[in-house]
Amino acid sequence: MRRMVMIPGGALALAAVCAAAVHQLNRIDEAPLEAVETVQATPGLIRKGEYLARAGNCMACHTVPGGVPFAGGRAIETPFGIIYSTNLTPAGKTGIGSWNSSEFWRAMHNGRARDGRWLYPAFPYTSYTRVTRGDSDAIWAYLRNLAAVEQENRPHALDFPFSSQIALAGWRALFFRPGRFEPDPRKSADWNRGAYLVEGLGHCAACHTPRNILGATREGAAFRGGLIPVQNWYAPALNSAREAGVAQWRLEDVERLLKVGVTPHASVSGPMAEVVFRSTQYLDGDDLRSIATYLRELPQQQAAAAPEPKPPGEAVTALGAGIYRDNCAQCHGERGQGDGESFPALAGNRAVTLDSPTNVVRIVLQGGYMPATAGNPRPQGMPPFLHVLGDKEIAAVVSYIRNAWDNRASTLDATQVYRIRERRGS
Template sequence: MNARTILWTISSSLAALGIAAAAVVTLNLRGEEPLPTAPETVASTPELVARGEYLARVGNCMACHTTQGGAAFAGGRGIETPFGVVHSSNLTPDKAHGIGQWSSAEFWRAMHHGRSRDGRLLYPAFPYPNYTQVTREDSDAIYAYLQSQPAVGEANRPHALRFPYSTQAALAVWRALFFAPGEPVVASLQTAEYNRGAYLVNGLGHCTACHTPRNALGATSDAQAFSGGLIPVQNWYAPALNAAAEAGVKEWPVQDVVALLKTGTAPHGSVMGPMAEVVFRSTQYLTDADARAMAVYLQDLPQHTVELPPATLPADSAMARGAKVYEQQCAQCHGDQGQGQPGAFPPLAGNRAVLLADTTNLVRVVLQGGYLPATAGNPRPHGMPPFRHVLSDEDVAAVATFVRNSWGNRASTVGAIEVYRAKERRGM
């Protein structure tokens, strides 16, 4: 290779890099408007603060921005991701560490564009890919509410992300590929109730953040929205909301969907794991009108058929072992025929959560136990104790296989290796 060829190759490579860099910068600036030059604040009123409090609950802001036993909204909670740990920021009006010096326009830019007050790009562990659909009016109300809270001088903890994910350059590339600022989508042929539900589910409720599969870089796809996904690091499966075989509610009476959102339990199912926390901290506080609007929207989702793997006939030995474990540990609550006890313990016969192709949740519940959220509509829920210190991996696999293949149930078997992996993932 002569010098001219080498020079041409280097020049072409640098030009390509320059074009790519310019494209990344351009894509990261799309939709942004200059911040107001004059100081700008929201005129706070008791009504606006109360509205902001409600909206902050709908968005479940406190769950991430409050450590266990810590001051509300003071940040510092570690959010584990496949790329390292992101620590939530201080949202109190402290001027040194919180948002005390932020204007409502700067707060809106964080919500809508995922950009901090100083212009830094924010990590999407803060779900701005969903919050970008929140209106400016609602953003201002949340801002007014947060500014009304006690200031807490809690310094923000640095993130603990691996290289190169810790760099702004890598984040800029991610945003160029997977993020564009949006706005509420109003379906002209739908009712106001449907559009309100769409706004809550897709925006502040950020339901797709869990109920949609993520690619290797942690991004969701609109084409796969609501089709279910394994929650990274937490290792709970958020079932599909658009499939009757998983967590679809199209055929439910609308009042049962409302009950599930507001109490955590309904005649057709109940919530556990991460969704129990969502109901406890967020959806139980929905107004009846907003809960109904969300139900109407979720029932109207285009439905998909889940392709289940062929169920092989379980070995007689596994069924016998599982039957023995079930009789000793489970039948007292769930019944000899898996019928459950209405208002107390869910039936296992025909239970969608039991029959999911992904057995993660079933194994996790047997190992860790499961507890419904305490809500105003169900203040003293029943729970299931953990069995990880009582049952061996083989016993857990056997009883899971038994309940998936008894009383008319038919699903794939569960192996001890699946139980071991579930324990390994969570350090049990």
């Protein structure tokens, strides 16, 4: 009888210890809130905050397409349900009008809202935690200077148990620790500034790093590439010459890709096109050079020896070649040579021969659109073929492109195209 009582008691004691540990882990590096506002929103600080908000691409998530900037309400789909972005305008009831700079800093650094709730990491505080207090104050000053818009925040539509603050606290205890950017004295000022922007406000690892089953970026795998959840675009590795590494590029070409969206080597499309359109094209030359410096010096991952891919069969090659001739060759050339920066070359294009065919299929389905930038205000676009070609035809033409003109990559079939189209992975 005594043994039966002790077992539940021990379980309760263990649960209490775990709850206390989770509580403590969620309060690491959390400073007391300041009672008196000390930040003066000067014109210079507001301009700095606007620039930094651009660097962080804040408006992209906190604005409904066609809606008022920063008024929130945009649906962010995750594998666990939908998260709706919040109102960042200085509205008193629904925005951040009642927040002070200390509370805003806590949200950026600790991922905790003004009312004490833990924030979901769709707001990338796992990266923003490295942002300095000074830069956080500047962003707060800028947001507080916007026109107030009383737009109600929509409740999240998350599946249970992910809708629970208890579950979120457990996730944070496992996968989040507040951090601060520490400059590397062995590196140049440009490298350190680039590291600060890439790892912090730019939150580049949020897309370019693989995630585990609970949605956290995998430890020790930063910038190794990963499938963006739900969107089903592959963010290629930034530390691999086979994918999107730029270690062998000229510094000027990396800067141009971030500023203009196209270079003789590559062009951006999909989610990265939005990043260039809304964010990086507005960065100044010094910051672009710093980011380029950092990206060029990323430690390169050692590529494992891959087996030679099996070429497509004769029937698939013939079907794919015919589709390419009728629909693609006019712009991309009969030999896949492209036409300068207007129509990218497909021959020798590493975006075409990625291990995952996801992005190529996405572009064929949805079209390919480079961002409109000051340096390329009227980019050429590729029309979507979703309603023109079936899954079998798309599989054939993609398999052909990935294996023509000395390209070598895996083939795919109609089932894989269907899965990519229906956001079920590749």
